[in-house]
Amino acid sequence: xxxxxxxxxxxxxxxxxxxxxxxxxxxxxxxxxxxxxxxxxxxxxxxxxxxxxxxxxxxxxxxxxxxxxxxxxxxxxxxxxxxxxxxxxxxxxxxxxxxxxxxxxxxxxxxxxxxxxxxxxxxxxxxxxxxxxxxxxxxxxxxxxxxxxxxxxxxxxxxxxxxxxxxxxxxxxxxxxxxxxxxxxxxxxxxxxxxxxxxxxxxxxxxxxxxxxxxxxxxxxxxxxxxxxxxxxxxxxxxxxxxxxxxxxxxxxxxxxxxxxxxxxxxxxxxxxxxxxxxxxxxxxxxxxxxxxxxxxxxxxxxxxxxxxxxxxxxxxxxxxxxxxxxxxxxxxxxxxxxxxxxxxxxxxxxxxxxxxxxxxxxxxxxxxxxxxxxxxxxxxxxxxxxxxxxxxxxxxxxxxxxxxxxxxxxxxxxxxxxxxxxx
Amino acid sequence: xxxxxxxxxxxxxxxxxxxxxxxxxxxxxxxxxxxxxxxxxxxxxxxxxxxxxxxxxxxxxxxxxxxxxxxxxxxxxxxxxxxxxxxxxxxxxxxxxxxxxxxxxxxxxxxxxxxxxxxxxxxxxxxxxxxxxxxxxxxxxxxxxxxxxxxxxxxxxxxxxxxxxxxxxxxxxxxxxxxxxxxxxxxxxxxxxxxxxxxxxxxxxxxxxxxxxxxxxxxxxxxxxxxxxxxxxxxxxxxxxxxxxxxxxxxxxxxxxxxxxxxxxxxxxxxxxxxxxxxxxxxxxxxxxxxxxxxxxxxxxxxxxxxxxx
Numbered sequence: 001x002x003x004x005x006x007x008x009x010x011x012x013x014x015x016x017x018x019x020x021x022x023x024x025x026x027x028x029x030x031x032x033x034x035x036x037x038x039x040x041x042x043x044x045x046x047x048x049x050x051x052x053x054x055x056x057x058x059x060x061x062x063x064x065x066x067x068x069x070x071x072x073x074x075x076x077x078x079x080x081x082x083x084x085x086x087x088x089x090x091x092x093x094x095x096x097x098x099x100x101x102x103x104x105x106x107x108x109x110x111x112x113x114x115x116x117x118x119x120x121x122x123x124x125x126x127x128x129x130x131x132x133x134x135x136x137x138x139x140x141x142x143x144x145x146x147x148x149x150x151x152x153x154x155x156x157x158x159x160x161x162x163x164x165x166x167x168x169x170x171x172x173x174x175x176x177x178x179x180x181x182x183x184x185x186x187x188x189x190x191x192x193x194x195x196x197x198x199x200x201x202x203x204x205x206x207x208x209x210x211x212x213x214x215x216x217x218x219x220x221x222x223x224x225x226x227x228x229x230x231x232x233x234x235x236x237x238x239x240x241x242x243x244x245x246x247x248x249x250x251x252x253x254x255x256x257x258x259x260x261x262x263x264x265x266x267x268x269x270x271x272x273x274x275x276x277x278x279x280x281x282x283x284x285x286x287x288x289x290x291x292x293x294x295x296x297x298x299x300x301x302x303x304x305x306x307x308x309x310x311x312x313x314x315x316x317x318x319x320x321x322x323x324x325x326x327x328x329x330x331x332x333x334x335x336x337x338x339x340x341x342x343x344x345x346x347x348x349x350x351x352x353x354x355x356x357x358x359x360x361x362x363x364x365x366x367x368x369x370x371x372x373x374x375x376x377x378x379x380x381x382x383x384x385x386x387x388x389x390x391x392x393x394x395x396x397x398x399x400x401x402x403x404x405x406x407x408x409x410x411x412x413x414x415x416x417x418x419x420x421x422x423x424x
Numbered sequence: 425x426x427x428x429x430x431x432x433x434x435x436x437x438x439x440x441x442x443x444x445x446x447x448x449x450x451x452x453x454x455x456x457x458x459x460x461x462x463x464x465x466x467x468x469x470x471x472x473x474x475x476x477x478x479x480x481x482x483x484x485x486x487x488x489x490x491x492x493x494x495x496x497x498x499x500x501x502x503x504x505x506x507x508x509x510x511x512x513x514x515x516x517x518x519x520x521x522x523x524x525x526x527x528x529x530x531x532x533x534x535x536x537x538x539x540x541x542x543x544x545x546x547x548x549x550x551x552x553x554x555x556x557x558x559x560x561x562x563x564x565x566x567x568x569x570x571x572x573x574x575x576x577x578x579x580x581x582x583x584x585x586x587x588x589x590x591x592x593x594x595x596x597x598x599x600x601x602x603x604x605x606x607x608x609x610x611x612x613x614x615x616x617x618x619x620x621x622x623x624x625x626x627x628x629x630x631x632x633x634x635x636x637x638x639x640x641x642x643x644x645x646x647x648x649x650x651x652x653x654x655x656x657x658x659x660x661x662x663x664x665x666x667x668x669x670x671x672x673x674x675x676x677x678x679x680x681x682x683x684x685x686x687x688x689x690x691x692x693x694x695x696x697x698x699x700x701x702x703x704x705x706x707x708x709x710x711x712x713x714x715x716x717x718x719x720x721x722x723x724x725x726x727x728x729x730x731x732x733x734x
Contacts, residue, residue, distance in 0.1 A: 003524040007510065007517075014512035014553070253504040256474050257569065260497050261525035 004271025005278065011245060012279060018241055026230035026287050031295070033230070034223035037359070050167050051110045053119040055133040060091045063139030067147060074148070092142040092154065092182060093134055099178045109171075123161050130168035131159040132175060220389060223297035228384040229357035231287045232316065232377040235280045236351060239320050240344035242276045243327030247337045255332070269325050269418050273411070276324035280317035285310070300388055308387045312396070315403045316380035322410035323376070329418035351375050356382075379403055425450045425609065426496075426577060428471050431480035433463075433633075440466040442633040443480070448577065448611055453603040455624030456613040457720065463633035464613040465505060468579050471611070472502050498526075501575030505582045507562045508569070511555035515546055515565045518554060519572055526573040540568040543598060560591025567595065571602075577609040578602065584619065592619075599623055617720045627720070631728045641720065648718035648726055651676065654687040654695070655716055659709040668702050679725060688726065 013019060064087045071078055100111050114122065119131040138154040145153035158175060160168040249255045258268055288309060291298040300306055330339045354361060354371045355378030362369040372378035383399040426448045433441040441463040448454050456464050469475040471482055473493035481488050484496040509518050519537045523529075528536055541547040544564040554562060563583060570578060580599065584592040600623055602608045614620050620627055621641055629637040629644070637644055658665070661683050669685060670678045674695050677688035689695055696713060703710050716722075 003521055007513070007521050010517065011510055011512045252506040253508040254510065256502070256504065257508050257522060258525060259474065260472065260500060260502055261522065261573075262494050262497050262527075263525050 001267055001271050001274060004268060005275045008242065008271065008275030009279060012241065022234055022237060022283055023286060026234040027290060030223065030226045030230045030291060033226040037222050050108050050171055051128045052171050053112050053114050053122050053128045053131045055116050055119045055131060056113060057136045058093065058134045058138040060093050060139040061088065063137060063143060064088055064091065066140045067143040070148060091139055093139060095182050096178055105174065123159065126161060129161055130171045133157045220385060221297035223295050224388065227287065227291040227295065227298050228381055231284045232355065232380045233348065233352040233357040235284055235316065235320050236348045236377060237344060238276055238280050238283060239324035239327055240340045242272055242324040243331055244337060244340040246272060246328040247331045247340060250332050269328065269414065272328050273321040273325045277317045277321035280320045281313055284313045284317065305388060309384065312380060312383045312387060315400055316376060319376045319403045319407040322407045322414065325414040326410045329414040333417050333419045351377050354378060376403060376406055425485060427483040429481045429483065431467060431470050431477045433466050433470060434478045439633050444635045446628055448609050450609055451607050452626065453610040453612065453624045455620035455627040456611065456630060457617060457620045457627055458630035459615050462630040464630055465581050468581055468611065468613060472500055472579055473497060499576040501570035501578040503567050503570045503578065503580040503583050505585060507566050509554050509566060512553060514551045514553055516550040518565065518569060522569050523572045536572055540571045543571060544568040560587040563587055563591065563595060579611045581613050596622060621720055629724060629727065636727050644720060644723050645718050647723055650691050651688055651718060652691045653716040653718060653722055654689055655714045656685045656710055657712040658683045659711055662706055662708050665702065665706040665708045668706065672698060
């Protein structure tokens with residue numbers, strides 16, 4: 001089988017145009033899509049420099065005192081000092097401040113506490129992207145609604161600048177997220193009813209919102225996403241290229257010569273699997289290595305992660321190899337190049353779409369996303385992303401088994417379809 | 425030695441090869457002559473075990489090889505009509521690849537590559553990619569690959585199609601030397617009558633899937649031993665003159681080609697006087713008149729009623 005492997009690889013390497021498409025196109029697309037759609041992934045937010053002004057019109061301590069007075073007036077038996085300490089530590093404003101100063105958010109967010117007029121000046125001068133105002137009696141209104149279920153609650157305002165709307169929108173999203181988290185916790189407290197105060201005393205420092213990573217790694221960047229997305233997509237083109245060349249081998253009777261040499265036809269077919277596997281492996285490792293070396297935002301950490309990437313690549317490359325065998329078998333059976341062309345010009349794009357190479361399909365449809373979990377490129381993309389996000393082998397093992405299963409399926413079908421010795 | 429018995433191939437309702445019988449003795453050079461679409465390529469595909477016949481047998485030294493094709497494949501060198509090579513690879517790389525498939529390796533493989541490159545005269549350009557070769561060079565390396573394993577029989581399917589006269593002559597001379605000097609058995613298919621005449625000891629003439637005549641060149645020409653050809657070149661083509669030639673007593677067949685007419689007449693006919701008289705009355709001037717001995721082309725015309733390259 002070695003002569004077949006060597007021959008297929010030499011033939012492809014000598015085809016400069018094909019080689020450029022398979023190696024350079026994914027890199028170019030990774031850079032274009034990675035930068036054009038920057039901000040789509042959580043990991044890209046870390047690169048932002050978001051400056052905002054906060055206007056504090058509220059006197060939080062006065063608000064705490066006032067709510068305790070209300071509780072006493074209502075006849076509640078409380079330890080005033082203890083409750084004052086607890087509520088002071090859990091003041092709504094402090095929840096926001098803590099969130100702003102938490103790890104990921106602190107890296108991108110610069111908060112300036114200023115007066116109302118200074119905030120307006122800063123906004124007009126575009127020194128800040130937005131102004132967040134905590135109004136007078138904000139703390140009291142929030143606690144009154146949260147503890148006594150009275151009033152309309154507190155209301156904060158965000159004033160957007162005319163420029164940097166993208167940044168101010170992100171800031172608003174962050175504030176909304178913190179607020180929703182806070183409201184949810186208050187709602188839980190109300191359900192618990194009389195234990196609300198006790199809960200607040202026990203858990204004054206609840207972790208409210210913020211941007212959290214699922215793992216202990218940096219969040220995914222768009223460059224990283226598209227580097228893998230384009231790599232798994234363009235790997236599929238190797239299958240159609242190999243099968244197109246197989247069609248030509250049959251059409252020009254080169255395959256006859258191979259048969260006449262006494263070689264078993266299946267060696268030829270398995271040669272296609274082998275050569276495609278090697279070519280896809282080399283192609284993907286080239287792309288991943290180039291991306292990790294030259295593109296900021298693409299990181300693979302340590303030998304263990306590289307080994308995992310290598311394992312996923314090998315299994316995916318083998319799966320693409322079996323696709324090449326299937327396309328070869330069908331095109332030789334039908335004595336037509338149509339199947340390779342359909343695959344190259346249509347099916348690859350569809351697989352890339354449902355597999356998430358263009359964008360995460362979970363954002364548009366759960367059905368498409370589910371289908372994407374069963375196509376080879378979608379499975380491989382998920383495995384790459386999960387592994388480089390720091391998930392353990394246990395999480396990606398089912399994905400790897402899926403790739404193996406699909407490979408066996410494609411190989412079995414191609415063996416059934418392959419016409420064997422009598423071709424043409 | 426190699427024998428095709430009652431070979432028949434039907435594609436859907438189209439009978440491509442219809443019950444042909446053919447044999448090759450060791451060291452013979454046999455031609456398979458016929459126009460395009462006669463069924464020659466289908467016949468040799470079956471003989472070389474690449475295509476199953478609808479019925480019939482292929483025998484090698486008396487043994488049926490259709491069920492055990494590897495018994496004969498190793499002794500066959502097949503040169504397809506197409507350039508069955510990898511254009512991205514050099515001549516040397518193509519030869520090395522196919523040589524390895526035949527189990528050759530190391531020094532033996534290198535010697536064989538050198539030997540066949542010498543036969544086809546491409547030793548000096550062996551490292552160039554085949555895609556950069558001329559049509560004639562591609563044809564030559566196409567033959568070289570079929571020789572890499574030293575086959576006993578070489579089957580060539582129109583190996584000179586679409587190349588210049590010089591390359592064609594080179595290939596014909598090469599085939600002749602393979603047969604006469606190396607004792608290789610040759611089955612040569614072509615629709616070029618002169619190639620088959622030049623190279624082959626025996627000839628099979630095929631048309632519409634059937635072998636319509638077989639024998640040595642002399643045996644085939646003797647089919648027309650009672651006839652001769654009168655070739656007229658006219659100053660102009662005139663339909664009434666042609667019609668009168670067809671109706672002239674003694675003329676068996678008239679073939680028109682622009683301003684020339686080929687008349688098949690019984691040997692020894694004294695028709696020239698009549699022909700000139702008709703020409704005068706039709707106001708057609710005869711520029712030249714030649715009486716020719718029959719050729720294979722004439723035989724083919726006689727047998728099929730049409731020219732070989734129709």
